[in-house]
Amino acid sequence: MNIQWANGVSGMDNPAVNDVLKIIQRNDIISFAGGLPSARSFPIKELAAAFHSTLLEEGAAALQYGVANGYEPLRSWVAERLQKQGIDCKPGNIIITNGSQQVLDLACRLLVNPGDAIAVENPTYLAAIQVFKGAQANILPVPVDAYGMNIDELAKVLQREKPKFIYVNPTFQNPTGVTMTVERRQQLAQLAAKYQVPVVEDNPYGELRYDGTPVPPIKSFPGGEWVLYAGTISKIVAPGLRIGWMAAGEEFIAKMASAKQISDVLTNSLTQRALYRYLCNHDIDNHIGTIVAQYKEQRDSMLEAMKAFFPAEVTWTIPDGGMFIWATLPENIDTTKLLPEAIKEKVAFVPGAPFYSDDTGQSHNTMRLNFSNSTPDMIYEGMERLGRLLKAHVR
Ligand code: PMP
Numbered sequence: 001m002n003i004q005w006a007n008g009v010s011g012m013d014n015p016a017v018n019d020v021l022k023i024i025q026r027n028d029i030i031s032f033a034g035g036l037p038s039a040r041s042f043p044i045k046e047l048a049a050a051f052h053s054t055l056l057e058e059g060a061a062a063l064q065y066g067v068a069n070g071y072e073p074l075r076s077w078v079a080e081r082l083q084k085q086g087i088d089c090k091p092g093n094i095i096i097t098n099g100s101q102q103v104l105d106l107a108c109r110l111l112v113n114p115g116d117a118i119a120v121e122n123p124t125y126l127a128a129i130q131v132f133k134g135a136q137a138n139i140l141p142v143p144v145d146a147y148g149m150n151i152d153e154l155a156k157v158l159q160r161e162k163p164k165f166i167y168v169n170p171t172f173q174n175p176t177g178v179t180m181t182v183e184r185r186q187q188l189a190q191l192a193a194k195y196q197v198p199v200v201e202d203n204p205y206g207e208l209r210y211d212g213t214p215v216p217p218i219k220s221f222p223g224g225e226w227v228l229y230a231g232t233i234s235k236i237v238a239p240g241l242r243i244g245w246m247a248a249g250e251e252f253i254a255k256m257a258s259a260k261q262i263s264d265v266l267t268n269s270l271t272q273r274a275l276y277r278y279l280c281n282h283d284i285d286n287h288i289g290t291i292v293a294q295y296k297e298q299r300d301s302m303l304e305a306m307k308a309f310f311p312a313e314v315t316w317t318i319p320d321g322g323m324f325i326w327a328t329l330p331e332n333i334d335t336t337k338l339l340p341e342a343i344k345e346k347v348a349f350v351p352g353a354p355f356y357s358d359d360t361g362q363s364h365n366t367m368r369l370n371f372s373n374s375t376p377d378m379i380y381e382g383m384e385r386l387g388r389l390l391k392a393h394v395r
Pocket of ligand 1: 098099100101125169174202204231232233239243
């Protein structure tokens with residue numbers, strides 16, 4: 001069939017990543033490639049009880065249409081939680097979305113015309129790149145170092161161009177695991193206000209902290225009214241629920257609700273209510289504590305195994321939280337070419353290239369390693385296999 005696709009469609013696909021995701025579903029492979037939370041942490045019985053009682057006790061409302069902004073008690077729960085993290089907000093500043101992924105898509109619908117610019121960390125979350133390319137945006141890469149997005153470089157970009165927004169994943173970033181410093185957060189909020197450019201602060205991993213002290217969200221600093229804050233239940237309860245949220249000024253929330261209305265009318269009413277019940281009946285912080293203890297052990301196992309099995313020429317980030325470690329290999333190793341060899345050895349990772357939005361070629365020798373979905377034993381075994389392969393390639 002000769003289908004005439006719309007202009008943005010070619011940017012939505014990432015065949016390399018689709019291939020990796022297919023391969024890692026083979027259960028003979030130890031995969032550090034996905035970004036899946038551990039299924040061991042899902043509160044299955046508790047959610048079953050919450051769904052059951054929601055249907056029995058408020059079935060008619062739970063099965064009915066509702067407002068696009070989301071279930072009010074859940075919005076209040078989110079607002080209260082964000083207030084504790086220093087974000088000044090009320091339920092009217094919250095919209096419930098189908099995961100935080102939908103925030104990125106709807107933000108593009110509201111702000112981006114084809115050819116408009118969006119500034120991003122380089123590297124960044126690859127599904128964000130896909131959304132932005134789908135919106136036919138011109139992506140402006142800003143380098144990331146051990147302290148997060150380089151704000152001096154961002155300032156240079158803002159002097160030259162006016163992006164429609166700045167996208168950042170400042171805490172335990174996907175893919176690098178790095179966290180933006182307090183000073184840079186402050187500077188970023190100031191720059192947003194000075195240049196009147198919104199920031200989309202995407203924070204799915206912030207509550208998964210294993211070391212150090214929490215860093216306040218960018219939205220909590222002066223200038224924070226320019227920040228659209230995206231959060232999610234995916235990494236602290238379960239991603240299959242598809243519940244996320246955005247916190248923003250009321251004007252933006254109203255436009256977002258219109259965009260959501262035309263996109264999917266509203267987020268699943270039954271799930272919103274059942275999740276709210278679950279949150280009321282259980283101590284979520286205690287549950288997060290269990291996840292944190294598990295992932296910390298897995299992160300430590302991965303770091304230990306890297307030290308033991310990787311050649312000395314390889315360097316890597318040491319994330320204080322989240323789900324990812326980012327490794328940089330010697331220049332002569334191209335991780336995209338290395339992957340098929342790794343799969344033969346029954347271990348997988350994601351090559352770094354798709355996380356970069358430019359083609360400068362700096363990305364070929366990096367890889368993302370996920371530790372949330374493998375036990376310590378699997379991590380040691382997989383890292384030993386990968387280490388052996390790397391040693392064979394180091395010159
Ligand atoms: N942003 C980032 C940085 C992510 O890593 C993810 C999930 N992998 C998402 C957004 C989307 O999460 P969800 O839609 O499940 O909330």
